[in-house]
Amino acid sequence: xxxxxxxxFPEMFVPLKESIVGRAVKRNKIEINLVNIRDFSIDKHKKxxxxxxxxxxxxxxxxxxxxxxxxxxxxxxxxxxxxxxPKGETFSQKMLPRLGGYGHIVLVCGHYEGIDQRxxxxxxxxxxxxxxxxxxxxxxxxxxxxxCLARFQGxxxxxxxxxxxxxxxxxxxxxxxxxxxVFRGLPVPEVLVSGDHAKVDAWRKEQAxxxxxxxxxxxxxxxx
Ligand code: 4G0
Numbered sequence: 001x002x003x004x005x006x007x008x009f010p011e012m013f014v015p016l017k018e019s020i021v022g023r024a025v026k027r028n029k030i031e032i033n034l035v036n037i038r039d040f041s042i043d044k045h046k047k048x049x050x051x052x053x054x055x056x057x058x059x060x061x062x063x064x065x066x067x068x069x070x071x072x073x074x075x076x077x078x079x080x081x082x083x084x085x086p087k088g089e090t091f092s093q094k095m096l097p098r099l100g101g102y103g104h105i106v107l108v109c110g111h112y113e114g115i116d117q118r119x120x121x122x123x124x125x126x127x128x129x130x131x132x133x134x135x136x137x138x139x140x141x142x143x144x145x146x147x148c149l150a151r152f153q154g155x156x157x158x159x160x161x162x163x164x165x166x167x168x169x170x171x172x173x174x175x176x177x178x179x180x181x182v183f184r185g186l187p188v189p190e191v192l193v194s195g196d197h198a199k200v201d202a203w204r205k206e207q208a209x210x211x212x213x214x215x216x217x218x219x220x221x222x223x224x
Contacts, residue, residue, distance in 0.1 A: 001031070001102065001153055002079075002103065002105070003104075003105045003106075003149065004035055004104075004106045004107070005035065006037055006069050006106065007137075008109070008137075009109075010035070012143075013032075016147065024151070029150065029154060030153055032146060035072070035073060037061075037066055040068040040069045040072065041064070041065040042065075048061060049062060052113065057113070059112040061111060061114065061115040061116065062116065063115075063119045066119050067119055067122070070108070073106055079105060080106070080125050080126070081106045081125045082124070083127045084107060084108070084109055084127075084129070084130070084145070085114060085127045085128075086129050086133070086134055089128055090130075091128050091130050091131075091141070091145065096148060099145075100153055107138075107142040109137055110138045111138070128141070128145065170222065171208040171211075171212045171219065172211045172216055173211075174203075174204035174208045174211070175207060177192060191203045
């Protein structure tokens with residue numbers, strides 16, 4: 001899968017190029033291409049934002065540099081073009097099979113008060129929001145979406161961790177422990193060192209259910 005990220009601040013993406021996503025990139029599971037929207041400005045000062053028609057606070061990203069940047073990476077509109085915005089559908093793990101099915105994704109990062117609505121109407125396929133909060137730009141949400149996709153596309157984690165983990169079973173994850181068996185007086189639950197795999201599985205399922213009932217009862221409603 002190829003992911004183009006269109007942004008005024010490509011230097012913000014250092015964390016994405018490191019660690020877990022970097023490994024997926026190296027294993028040819030995912031290719032990430034950062035595009036500076038400012039490179040497409042035809043203005044003599046490379047201006048990319050302007051005052052909103054009708055007045056109001058803040059600035060709006062101009063349509064021309066963005067439209068040209070989108071057409072430069074996806075002329076034939078074969079990619080899924082996604083705008084990260086607080087107005088979008090809330091992002092979740094459940095979207096990953098669909099998003100992972102696209103061979104090419106273009107992530108558009110807005111800044112200021114967002115982008116000119118006509119760019120959304122003419123060029124964007126869907127809007128995705130990370131949740132009910134406003135950031136200074138769509139860069140952090142784009143990194144989150146790219147990281148989730150890199151992880152989902154495989155090569156990042158073992159098969160088991162994708163099938164057992166939080167949300168894939170519709171439940172929060174059971175608690176995990178590693179060595180030492182006693183840490184600052186706290187022992188690991190006895191069942192985990194019993195060697196009885198059936199008992200371990202049953203304990204984990206029970207813990208996951210208890211935690212989900214306490215913290216995220218909405219997830220249990222959703223299951224039905
Ligand atoms: C569009 C996404 C983009 C409009 C982007 C701001 C939060 C999210 C942006 C605005 C973002 C999210 C109207 C301020 C850039 N903030 N929740 N900031 N407005 O996913």
